[in-house]
Amino acid sequence: xxxxxxxxxxxxxxxxxxxxxxxxxxxxxxxxxxxxxxxxxxxxxxxxxxxxxxxxxxxxxxxxxxxxxxxxxxxxxxxxxxxxxxxxxxxxxxxxxxxxxxxxxxxxxxxxxxxxxxxxxxxxxxxxxxxxxxxxxxxxxxxxxxxxxxxxxxxxxxxxxxxxxxxxxxxxxxxxxxxxxxxxxxxxxxxxxxxxxxxxxxxxxxxxxxxxxxxxxxxxxxxxxxxxxxxxxxxxx
Amino acid sequence: xxxxxxxxxxxxxxxxxxxxxxxxxxxxxxxxxxxxxxxxxxxxxxxxxxxxxxxxxxxxxxxxxxxxxxxxxxxxxxxxxxxxxxxxxxxxxxxxxxxxxxxxxxxxxxxxxxxxxxxxxxxxxxxxxxxxxxxxxxxxxxxxxxxxxxxxxxxxxxxxxxxxxxxxxxxxxxxxxxxxxxxxxxxxxxxxxxxxxxxxxxxxxxxxxxxxxxxxxxxxxxxxxxxxxxxxxxxxx
Amino acid sequence: xxxxxxxxxxxxxxxxxxxxxxxxxxxxxxxxxxxxxxxxxxxxxxxxxxxxxxxxxxxxxxxxxxxxxxxxxxxxxxxxxxxxxxxxxxxxxxxxxxxxxxxxxxxxxxxxxxxxxxxxxxxxxxxxxxxxxxxxxxxxxxxxxxxxxxxxxxxxxxxxxxxxxxxxxxxxxxxxxxxxxxxxxxxxxxxxxxxxxxxxxxxxxxxxxxxxxxxxxxxxxxxxxxxxxxxxxxxxxxxxxxxxxxxxxxxxxxxxxxxxx
Amino acid sequence: xxxxxxxxxxxxxxxxxxxxxxxxxxxxxxxxxxxxxxxxxxxxxxxxxxxxxxxxxxxxxxxxxxxxxxxxxxxxxxxxxxxxxxxxxxxxxxxxxxxxxxxxxxxxxxxxxxxxxxxxxxxxxxxxxxxxxxxxxxxxxxxxxxxxxxxxxxxxxxxxxxxxxxxxxxxxxxxxxxxxxxxxxxxxxxxxxxxxxxxxxxxxxxxxxxxxxxxxxxxxxxxxxxxxxxxxxxxxxxxxxxxxxxxxxxxxxxxxxxxxx
Numbered sequence: 002x003x004x005x006x007x008x009x010x011x012x013x014x015x016x017x018x019x020x021x022x023x024x025x026x027x028x029x030x031x032x033x034x035x036x037x038x039x040x041x042x043x044x045x046x047x048x049x050x051x052x053x054x055x056x057x058x059x060x061x062x063x064x065x066x067x068x069x070x071x072x073x074x075x076x077x078x079x080x081x082x083x084x085x086x087x088x089x090x091x092x093x094x095x096x097x098x099x100x101x102x103x104x105x106x107x108x109x110x111x112x113x114x115x116x117x118x119x120x121x122x123x124x125x126x127x128x129x130x131x132x133x134x135x136x137x138x139x140x141x142x143x144x145x146x147x148x149x150x151x152x153x154x155x156x157x158x159x160x161x162x163x164x165x166x167x168x169x170x171x172x173x174x175x176x177x178x179x180x181x182x183x184x185x186x187x188x189x190x191x192x193x194x195x196x197x198x199x200x201x202x203x204x205x206x207x208x209x210x211x212x213x214x215x216x217x218x219x220x221x222x223x224x225x226x227x228x229x230x231x232x233x234x235x236x237x238x
Numbered sequence: 239x240x241x242x243x244x245x246x247x248x249x250x251x252x253x254x255x256x257x258x259x260x261x262x263x264x265x266x267x268x269x270x271x272x273x274x275x276x277x278x279x280x281x282x283x284x285x286x287x288x289x290x291x292x293x294x295x296x297x298x299x300x301x302x303x304x305x306x307x308x309x310x311x312x313x314x315x316x317x318x319x320x321x322x323x324x325x326x327x328x329x330x331x332x333x334x335x336x337x338x339x340x341x342x343x344x345x346x347x348x349x350x351x352x353x354x355x356x357x358x359x360x361x362x363x364x365x366x367x368x369x370x371x372x373x374x375x376x377x378x379x380x381x382x383x384x385x386x387x388x389x390x391x392x393x394x395x396x397x398x399x400x401x402x403x404x405x406x407x408x409x410x411x412x413x414x415x416x417x418x419x420x421x422x423x424x425x426x427x428x429x430x431x432x433x434x435x436x437x438x439x440x441x442x443x444x445x446x447x448x449x450x451x452x453x454x455x456x457x458x459x460x461x462x463x464x465x466x467x468x469x470x471x472x473x474x475x
Numbered sequence: 476x477x478x479x480x481x482x483x484x485x486x487x488x489x490x491x492x493x494x495x496x497x498x499x500x501x502x503x504x505x506x507x508x509x510x511x512x513x514x515x516x517x518x519x520x521x522x523x524x525x526x527x528x529x530x531x532x533x534x535x536x537x538x539x540x541x542x543x544x545x546x547x548x549x550x551x552x553x554x555x556x557x558x559x560x561x562x563x564x565x566x567x568x569x570x571x572x573x574x575x576x577x578x579x580x581x582x583x584x585x586x587x588x589x590x591x592x593x594x595x596x597x598x599x600x601x602x603x604x605x606x607x608x609x610x611x612x613x614x615x616x617x618x619x620x621x622x623x624x625x626x627x628x629x630x631x632x633x634x635x636x637x638x639x640x641x642x643x644x645x646x647x648x649x650x651x652x653x654x655x656x657x658x659x660x661x662x663x664x665x666x667x668x669x670x671x672x673x674x675x676x677x678x679x680x681x682x683x684x685x686x687x688x689x690x691x692x693x694x695x696x697x698x699x700x701x702x703x704x705x706x707x708x709x710x711x712x713x714x715x716x717x718x719x720x721x722x723x724x725x726x727x728x729x730x731x732x733x734x735x736x
Numbered sequence: 737x738x739x740x741x742x743x744x745x746x747x748x749x750x751x752x753x754x755x756x757x758x759x760x761x762x763x764x765x766x767x768x769x770x771x772x773x774x775x776x777x778x779x780x781x782x783x784x785x786x787x788x789x790x791x792x793x794x795x796x797x798x799x800x801x802x803x804x805x806x807x808x809x810x811x812x813x814x815x816x817x818x819x820x821x822x823x824x825x826x827x828x829x830x831x832x833x834x835x836x837x838x839x840x841x842x843x844x845x846x847x848x849x850x851x852x853x854x855x856x857x858x859x860x861x862x863x864x865x866x867x868x869x870x871x872x873x874x875x876x877x878x879x880x881x882x883x884x885x886x887x888x889x890x891x892x893x894x895x896x897x898x899x900x901x902x903x904x905x906x907x908x909x910x911x912x913x914x915x916x917x918x919x920x921x922x923x924x925x926x927x928x929x930x931x932x933x934x935x936x937x938x939x940x941x942x943x944x945x946x947x948x949x950x951x952x953x954x955x956x957x958x959x960x961x962x963x964x965x966x967x968x969x970x971x972x973x974x975x976x977x978x979x980x981x982x983x984x985x986x987x988x989x990x991x992x993x994x995x996x997x
Contacts, residue, residue: 092588
């Protein structure tokens with residue numbers, strides 16, 4: 002399965018999570034969440050509120066090369082500032098937020114700051130809004146475009162953002178948080194991967210799980226309409 | 239001298255205070271300050287920044303029936319909110335502010351809240367932004383359209399706004415604060431009044447003083463251009 | 476449905492609610508909505524605004540309000556707000572006096588989801604103690620810092636120039652505290668001079684600062700700020716305001732039925 | 737005179753200044769101004785922004801910055817900010833990591849003239865301790881409340897679409913944190929796609945949220961955000977950004993002289 006088809010599985014699963022959501026926010030470099038929210042609004046949940054740092058409720062006809070491109074602002078229903086979006090989350094009124102994690106641990110905590118490999122510091126870009134959003138949004142959804150044992154670790158060296166993730170998306174599988182176990186468990190394994198592969202590439206204990214459902218034709222149609230050039234695959238490279 | 243002519247004296251003296259001012263703010267029902275700021279900008283201090291609760295640097299061609307009329311907003315150089323104006327003052331960046339006082343005491347403190355006459359409460363409208371502005375603007379200028387011993391009192395029953403007034407304007411005279419005495423002293427007496435009248439109508443010790451300078455022809459011309467119907471006299475009735 | 480009649484929208488506001496009102500003095504005030512609240516005989520309302528006029532006065536004069544949280548209540552050129560004044564003097568309404576600045580601070584704290592916010596030191600003003608504003612230690616310096624607790628209105632009642640059916644709305648001219656109120660309040664009720672299609676609103680996006688979030692009612696009310704002004708559509712009705720300013724309680728009771736909506 | 741050349745405006749910024757930069761990632765960034773700072777060999781700058789990109793990276797890569805106060809520094813689709821990353825990894829630049837939210841809170845406190853402001857509890861994040869954010873007692877409740885101290889930039893450097901000669905300015909599209917920065921900073925330097933007469937600006941008053949207050953310089957720089965985007969006038973230069981993202985220090989030194997202004 003090529004990267005475009007793989008990303009479609011992830012987008013579809015993200016979109017279906019939003020069926021009962023009040024609101025969803027996505028930030029920078031968030032091509033998969035961008036497309037997932039667009040699908041959810043068109044197919045499953047027209048009342049879903051879409052927050053973007055460039056405005057309230059975008060209505061894009063295609064996905065730009067940046068998920069926070071000001072061009073999107075032209076097609077919003079109202080102005081809204083990033084600061085106000087943070088306030089909404091701080092007030093406990095933000096439902097789903099999509100957060101990228103440079104490193105993700107078994108609790109679903111994120112490290113977007115830096116790690117030390119021996120003496121050497123490896124610097125990440127920083128967690129952007131994650132520290133607040135992970136802690137205060139109702140349903141944080143974490144995602145990553147790569148899956149290896151340095152990314153999915155038992156415990157992050159530094160906590161940039163802590164919260165209770167609703168789901169964690171990797172290019173191999175989907176995790177959910179088992180609160181009784183206090184750690185992530187595998188909920189779905191993407192059809193191009195396997196329990197064995199995930200076990201090998203994950204820094205904490207994992208389980209077998211049923212395959213991720215296929216994206217529907219309608220979902221794929223919207224994805225291809227909004228992303229005809231396949232920008233989305235950049236995430237998985 | 240009729241009320242229009244009297245108000246011209248007060249406006250002229252207010253305008254001349256603004257010759258070296260960085261910025262000036264006036265609020266609601268502030269006809270005399272409105273005209274004074276307009277004169278100062280045109281004749282004495284073109285760089286004077288004029289704050290209004292409807293916007294930044296109004297350029298009105300006439301004075302509306304309200305000094306905070308949204309019509310003024312059309313002729314502003316930029317948007318600015320009341321909240322932001324307060325922030326400017328809180329940061330110590332506001333120079334002159336014109337404050338109306340329902341009751342004004344010998345220290346220049348204001349009571350815009352209420353008084354008790356025996357058991358009976360007499361309610362005033364409240365001090366609007368005065369509590370903050372009197373305390374934080376560099377040069378608060380207090381004004382009143384009436385002068386009697388119940389208004390100019392030795393000590394207000396309730397302090398709505400406390401600060402060090404730069405000047406206090408009454409329809410009879412102009413006070414300034416003598417910091418060594420810790421109280422207001424008369425600086426100018428309007429030509430239609432006298433030391434005797436002021437002594438009789440003021441609840442604290444007063445002194446004789448030279449007459450308030452006459453408004454110039456240019457000042458009067460601007461006043462009449464901006465206020466052809468004489469709204470300004472409402473303040474002195 | 477978010478679009479509804481003035482009657483239906485006013486019915487949502489329960490007795491005892493804390494409501495904050497749009498505009499300033501006689502500008503862009505939710506006058507028609509306030510009259511409907513009075514016609515419905517609401518009681519024990521707590522009314523919040525930086526600078527109130529006709530709206531606050533009417534709710535006080537007709538026994539709808541039990542508390543006013545404000546910095547100023549008056550009619551500017553039309554004189555004092557007689558009914559407000561009388562109700563406070565007679566102890567029927569509690570005037571929780573503030574300065575406009577502390578009303579804004581309380582709304583900011585509510586909008587940011589924080590329990591309190593520091594403000595400049597205005598502690599010589601008598602109401603600081605009466606309102607219970609407290610000092611805290613500045614953890615980053617030596618001095619004590621005055622604070623204001625958050626106040627979260629149950630309803631922000633906003634009269635705007637244009638809104639769509641969902642509740643996205645546009646304000647021309649000064650916002651006063653309206654956008655802040657909208658952020659701070661639990662719910663929003665909009666009255667609007669006109670309901671327009673979303674696409675039309677979007678063409679003026681730079682003025683659309685009220686998203687439909689929390690908007691529970693959109694009511695089209697032409698001249699909804701009357702006798703106040705709603706530029707660019709109409710100015711104050713000077714004659715009516717002069718008459719209003721001299722009304723006694725009986726006159727006030729007639730006024731809300733004579734002036735419809 | 738407020739209108740001046742890019743060179744003159746950049747000369748105002750002293751070594752060691754705390755500067756906050758407009759825009760977000762690659763959008764409406766003061767790119768030309770930042771290149772001029774680098775050409776003038778500024779040192780020890782402290783650079784503040786919620787989400788930096790080209791601008792922050794360039795100042796780090798050329799040794800102009802000693803500290804970055806931000807929540808995120810990256811090029812989004814163009815990959816990581818290599819020069820920023822390298823400078824931080826080698827200890828040449830201190831990354832005072834925040835979350836974008838706490839950068840905003842620090843600017844809000846500065847804008848309001850208050851020494852600190854409460855924020856939501858994000859205390860599990862490691863940088864909360866590293867930044868020295870402190871809890872205070874909530875004087876109106878039981879819980880402890882996390883706070884952020886004010887940070888007041890010496891200069892807010894804003895690239896805008898239109899400004900007049902005095903420094904009143906208009907922003908089309910998202911403000912990001914620019915209006916807040918303008919309120920918080922001690923001084924403002926504007927670069928603008930075009931200088932227009934005040935009367936022309938006034939016709940679009942709904943978008944004019946930067947008054948001339950504190951504006952010390954207005955510089956007309958066409959394509960001042962290049963290689964970033966400045967809608968509606970131009971998009972990012974994708975080729976240039978891809979090339980930029982792979983430049984080493986030598987390449988960077990050439991870049992600031994090749995790309996003029």
